[in-house]
Amino acid sequence: MTNIRDEIVAHRRSRIANEGHTLGARVPSRRQVPLVPLLGDPPLICEVKRRSPSRGEINATLDPVELAGTYVANGARSISVLTEENYFHGSLDDLITVKRAHPECAVLRKDFLVDRQDIEVSYRAGADAVLLIAAVLSDAQLEALVLATQECGMTALVELHDADDVDKARPLQPEVIGINARNLSTFAVDLLAPLRLRHLIDWKHRAVFESGIFGREDARLVAQSGFDAVLVGEAVVREPDRIREITAGLLHPRQGVRTVHPVGDFWYRLAGRNFVGNSQFRGPAVNLRPRDAAAILRPRDAALNLRPLVKICGITNREDAEIAVALGADILGFVFADSPRRVDPQVVESLGDLDVLKAAVVVTGGDHGAVAESVAALLAAGFVDAVQFHGDERPEECASWAYPYYRALRLSSPDDVAMIRTYGSPRVLVDARVADAYGGTGKQLAPELINAVAEVGPLWLAGGLDDDNIGEIVRTYRPELVDASSGLELSPGRKDHQRLERFFKELTDA
Known part of the structure; x- marks a missing residue:
């Protein structure tokens, strides 16, 4: 089935054949504005767009110059202009007027460019950078467009979506790459997808995170995962004041103490561990050659079945x-x-030498008292990599207390599933609700609840998992992560090593 991206490209090629590369826009015969490098400070590219196929109308009546001016007033210095007409309702005229009004800003032309003439027209129109989507270009076309962009002195932002795109770009080693969190076939946004793909890029580059950024917490995830900039569209079109909030997240200071691992890189390291699941490889992706990791990423992207990520909880001893x-x-x-x-x-603290991610499971508020100060100290020093909130914490409480974090929600009815979307963490762990208990109960979630959660996004599943049922659970629900605790114990706080071994064997065989 043709996806929307291919449909847009085919339509654009048809229009170019009939109308020429300017598509009726009043493009100057020579460039009249200065060239400005992309990716200055702040590391934020704000987009001018009226609509998108995934989100529909965003602001059909916007004035591109006025909106760009609002961006600049809020501190932005890089602006992306959608120039595709039929699906995004943009135009080259938008880009021309924005650059003339703000010649000091770097302006990116965002479109589905297909040949060298597109690059030449972009340069004359005033673009400082152009988006080149690797997936819609052949190897030879991508090389030709990158070279043409460089000859003009513009920046090529090469957008990569999967391992095949990385292979296509590798011979060119583009200096600036973009990775889109939105799947253009399904329109689903996954904030961990760009982190996962970036593990395959083995040349020196600067990376732009595209799509899915709506606030400080999202931006903080991106910055602490090592991305150099973000491209933000809908969020700032609707609310330009979000620029300051997003910028604050991008510039959030790292902890100024010596740590076991870089503080805050939990999600990036976890995304790399998504390559685990093939018995041929047992370490994190950062220990693999990129081509080996790509060999695993492709089947995962193709929805073939690999072993889930595994969290073993309730650890009390070495x-x-x-x-x-x-x-x-x-x-x-x-x-x-x-x-x-x-x-x-x-x-x-004594387990800091183990090459594994570590999560502190906490319950705050109510009769359970405040979280121990020792957890904050362990997080700051890198002895734990994230906090799992397993109580009744509200969305606004989590990031203000600890970062990185993820939420564990205890569900009792289908109505509870909607709560998942209210939390800012890119994943939410689900567990069964038991009165007066916060995990470790051995109770499983009902099948209808598991299926409802899987409709929301990647499934992180806890509750009653053990070596007897894990194989069937994985075959039935294909979770991204499974979390086992009491089902693998000799006694509370002591694991049964034989059951652990069988648990992992059942996972691998599922």
């Missing part, structure tokens, strides 16, 4: 931690709430 890591655990969970599995912070 012996259990070491066996879980040796078997392939991606995350170890340490409980800091009132529980027979509560861990001594010194134990967590």
